[in-house]
Amino acid sequence: MAASPSYGDASPIAAIATPLGESALAVIRTSGPDTVNRLAGIFSRPGALRNAPGNTVVHGWILEAQTGAETKPGHPPSRIDEVVIAVYRAPRSYTGEESADISCHGGIAPVLAVMRALHAAGFRDSLPGEFTFRAFMNGKLDLTRAESVMELVSAKTETSREHAVRRLSGALEAEIQAVKTLLVQALAGIELLLDYSEDEADPAGRSADLPLLEEALARLRVLAASYRRERLYQGGALVVIAGRPNAGKSSLFNLLLREERAIVTNVPGTTRDWIEAGIAIEGIPIRLADTAGLHDSEDPVERIGMARSRELLAGADLALYLIDGGAGFTEEDRAFFQDYACSGNGRTEGPVPLIPVWNKADLADLPAALRAALPDWGxxxxxxxxxxGEGIPALTSAIAAGLEAAFGGSGGAEVTSGAAGIATERQKELINAAVISLEEALALEARDLPLDLAAPLVREAVNALGEITGEVSTAEILETMFSRFCVGK
Ligand SMILES: Nc1nc2c(ncn2[C@@H]2O[C@H](COP(=O)(O)OP(=O)(O)O)[C@@H](O)[C@H]2O)c(=O)[nH]1
Ligand SMILES: [Mg+2]
Structure with a gap:
């Protein structure tokens, strides 16, 4: 076993693919050269395993690995766990290599004991994403699909899942390939002209590639515009409830948690001084934060709490400002709105979008005069x-609409209709690079400048697209990408 394995090391790997805890079953994945033979060495029915065709399962026991010295007749190796092994023969497996999934009992002790036996049989622990890395290297999937595997694993809502599945099914790969084909065609035209245009000027031929480049650019811009919105569905948004003490912030927080039951639960590591929880509204994963009430106070502890509330507000994607309908629109509320609009709440890009909410409508109806008291932007x-619970459906619709507007608005319209969207920073940067190259190439053509200047720009765009799917890649790019995956995927 290598001291510190790298993605380039093709030795047999094993990983616990399910969370380590107490569960009925756990899955341990293995892949690499000689996987089935190695497993047969620690299995109660070695012959059955060795002879198993691909895509079949074999039932038996994982046995303690034995070194030659320990093997004594009449002392069979001890049983570790009763398992079912699914056998995959190359190239018909996830990784494209010979591999096997072991379903064992889901307790911590049996899982770790099976892993120890696997180490003894010559498997090393896999690196994060190493199974998918091997699948990519063996041509099983392109990089957009590989990335969508992780998106699917971390999908928090039905919408997040649907979008990830769309990419996993190859929607983004297909769109990138289609745009690339346009560019390659345009490039062929340009290069042909370069060969012949020395003596014969051909203005008609010169512009033949223009529509191709323009269409490619338009389609790339649609993809670029989809990014923020896809991030909204994959990464979620922070919505902060602010307002004076007693306005009903915590009551609303609890009500939304109860009503908008989500696949999302409290995310470990996000618990801070304020209360935060995960909910889903119209398919958008939302971190909802309840904050300390904002009002004039000399109390030092309260002031720290309020400073935190303001920090949280500044970092939010959308804010709800609760007005206590029982108390009416107070001076403090008025001051908040004035201050909020003027200061931009500490952000250069202007204040966080905010929805004013009149709470306790059961006590007092929203007064007609309130609109006039609020600033124009409100x-x-x-x-x-x-x-x-009155007005809650309208509020959740407003939250979803507010977030959609904040995350790309108009650019998103094309994305909902089932078209491909981009979801990772890596994809976004490469699309942007391709867009810039094409814009420059088209600017040259528009100014009738020599074509030999445009060709390299179009080639750059083709390269950037090739990098998105992984046709063009370096070990460094791949390592950075796959190391963000979870172990066992
Ligand atoms: N009548 C009525 N009372 C409410 C409503 N929302 C909250 N309250 C009450 O207002 C008080 C303050 O609520 P709370 O959620 O703790 O406010 P916070 O300080 O803003 O978190 C509590 O007694 C709640 O029961 C509402 O919509 N109607
Ligand atoms: Mg409270």
Missing amino acids: RNPLGISAKT
Whole structure:
């Protein structure tokens, strides 16, 4: 076993593919040269395993690995766990290599004992994403599909899952390939002209590639515009509830948690001084934060709490400002709105979008005069009751609409209709690079400059697209990408 294995090391690997804990079953994956033979060495039915065709399962026991010295007649190796092994023969496996999935009992002790036996049989622990890395190297999937595997694993809502599945099914790969084909065609035209244009000027031929380049650019811009919105569905958004003490912030927080039951649960590591929880609204994974009430106070502890509330507000994607309908629109509320608009709340790009919410509508209706009291930029205030649930559906729709607008707005329209979208920073940077190269190439053509200047720019765009799918890649790019995966995937 190598001291520190790298992705380039093709030795047999093993990984626990399910969370380590107490469960009925756990899955341990193995892959690499001689996988089945190695497993047969620690299996109660070695012959059955060795002879198993691909895509079949064999039932038996994982046995303690034995060194030659320990093997004594009449002392069979001890049993570790009763398992089912699914056998995959190359190239018909996830990785494209010979591989096997071991379903064992899901307790921590049996899983770790099986792993120890696997180490003794010559498997090393896999690196993060190493199974998918091998699948990519063996031509099983392109990089957009490989990335979508992780998106699927971490999908928090049905919408996140659907979008990831679309990419896993090759929607993005197909769109990138289609655009690349346009560019390659344009390039062929340009290069042909370069060969002949020395003596004969051909203005008609010169512009033949223009529509191809323009179409490619337009399609890349649609992809670029899809990024923020895909991030919204994959990464989620932070929505902060602010307002004076007693406005009903915690009541609304609890109500939304109860009503918008989500696949999302409290995310470990995000618990801070304020309360935060995961909910889903219209398919958008949302981290909802309840904050300390904002008001004039000399109390030092309260002031620290309020400073935190303001920090949290500045980092939010959308804010709800609760007005206590029982107390009415107070001076402090008025001051907050004034201050919020003027300061930009500490952000250069202007204040975080905010929805004014009149709570306790069961006690007092939203007064007609409130609209006039709010600044122009404030959206229409909504009246709700965190006590009776009145107005909550309208509020959640407004939250979803507010986030969609904040995350790309118009650019998103094309994306919902089932078209491909981009979801990773890596994809976004490469699409942007391709867009810039094409814009430059088209600018040259528009100015009738020599074509030999445009050709390299189009080639750069083709390269950037090739990097998105992984046709063009370096060990470093791949390592950076796959190391963000989870172990066992
Ligand atoms: N009548 C009525 N009372 C409410 C409503 N929302 C909250 N309250 C009450 O207002 C008080 C303050 O609520 P709380 O959620 O703790 O406010 P916070 O300080 O902003 O977190 C509590 O007594 C709640 O029961 C509402 O919609 N209607
Ligand atoms: Mg509270």
